[in-house]
Amino acid sequence: MSTELLTALVASPDSSPEQLYRLHEAALEALRSTPDVVRDDDLQLTLFCLNALHYDGLDGVDDAWEWHTELGAVKARIEQDFESALRDRVPVPDRPARLTAQPVAAALFDLAASDTSPGLSRYISSKATEAQLREFLIQRSVYQLREADPHTFAIPRLNGRAKAALVEIQGDEYGGGRPERMHSELFAATMRGLGLDDRYGGYVPQVPAITLASVNVMSLFGLHRRLRGAIVGHLAAFEITSSVPNRFYGNGLRRLGHGELTEYFDEHVEADAVHEQIAARDLAGGLVEAEPDLIDDVLFGASAGLAMDGWVTEHVLAAWVEGRSSLTAATMVAA
Numbered sequence: 001m002s003t004e005l006l007t008a009l010v011a012s013p014d015s016s017p018e019q020l021y022r023l024h025e026a027a028l029e030a031l032r033s034t035p036d037v038v039r040d041d042d043l044q045l046t047l048f049c050l051n052a053l054h055y056d057g058l059d060g061v062d063d064a065w066e067w068h069t070e071l072g073a074v075k076a077r078i079e080q081d082f083e084s085a086l087r088d089r090v091p092v093p094d095r096p097a098r099l100t101a102q103p104v105a106a107a108l109f110d111l112a113a114s115d116t117s118p119g120l121s122r123y124i125s126s127k128a129t130e131a132q133l134r135e136f137l138i139q140r141s142v143y144q145l146r147e148a149d150p151h152t153f154a155i156p157r158l159n160g161r162a163k164a165a166l167v168e169i170q171g172d173e174y175g176g177g178r179p180e181r182m183h184s185e186l187f188a189a190t191m192r193g194l195g196l197d198d199r200y201g202g203y204v205p206q207v208p209a210i211t212l213a214s215v216n217v218m219s220l221f222g223l224h225r226r227l228r229g230a231i232v233g234h235l236a237a238f239e240i241t242s243s244v245p246n247r248f249y250g251n252g253l254r255r256l257g258h259g260e261l262t263e264y265f266d267e268h269v270e271a272d273a274v275h276e277q278i279a280a281r282d283l284a285g286g287l288v289e290a291e292p293d294l295i296d297d298v299l300f301g302a303s304a305g306l307a308m309d310g311w312v313t314e315h316v317l318a319a320w321v322e323g324r325s326s327l328t329a330a331t332m333v334a335a
């Protein structure tokens with residue numbers, strides 16, 4: 001499926017209808033035959049490449065593909081199965097009794113606190129080898145080198161308090177007017193410091209489906225207006241679960257002798273202790289106060305974000321416990 005897609009995309013968007021027909025057939029066949037769309041390397045890579053058309057584009061691919069009708073239909077078909085798989089398997093908590101900002105924020109903090117997935121951050125802090133630290137950065141780079149972009153798509157879809165809150169958070173994520181302080185750039189600096197490739201997408205071919213899925217879910221929520229509650233909930237959960245783990249990640253880098261490369265992580269210990277309050281109360285709480293019907297999607301987005309994070313962590317730790325690489329092409333990351 002992903003090979004068919006990339007073959008189609010290097011051609012002109014006005015290319016033959018047969019090619020697009022083949023692409024659609026390939027998508028249907030891949031969706032029919034996969035045991036699990038969430039963990040399917042081929043389908044998640046396909047979705048990742050299709051989403052990339054809405055961000056920085058793909059090298060050698062005509063930007064006109066972004067709004068190509070038939071290609072959009074292929075994407076919609078894959079996303080339909082992806083979203084229903086998530087709605088089927090992600091448990092969502094009950095609504096808070098009152099749909100005002102404070103109880104909504106409290107529900108999100110409770111949800112994050114009840115998350116029992118084993119923390120990757122503690123492993124990195126106390127046990128990870130140099131090679132595992134590099135793998136961790138590679139896994140995270142698929143999102144962190146574009147940090148904040150999927151949630152930015154929500155800005156024009158919000159109003160009032162929720163919109164102001166999201167802009168405030170995103171302003172920090174993008175460095176408050178200083179390009180060298182952009183969180184994506186701080187992450188890139190850590191990667192460069194460890195001799196890793198900091199170009200966006202450089203490691204996409206090596207990460208497993210579940211890592212791509214954890215980024216694709218943000219694009220799914222961010223690029224659909226009907227899912228604006230979910231992207232807001234996702235960001236709230238992300239911010240709530242960021243400050244403490246980032247302290248541990250920083251500790252892991254210091255333990256391995258990379259104390260000069262911890263700026264990205266140190267920044268998040270501070271920034272996200274503030275962001276979590278704004279995201280839970282003003283962004284998510286403010287949105288639900290304005291649009292109470294969105295409460296279920298806010299909780300779904302938060303739960304899906306936490307679940308995804310847990311699944312990625314399980315994948316990585318399972319590999320490491322068995323002495324394997326968590327990447328699909330392990331040879332690249334020898335320390």
Ligand SMILES: [Fe+2]
Nearest residue numbers: 147173183268
């Ligand atoms: Fe950040």
Ligand SMILES: [Fe+2]
Nearest residue numbers: 239271272275
């Ligand atoms: Fe943040």
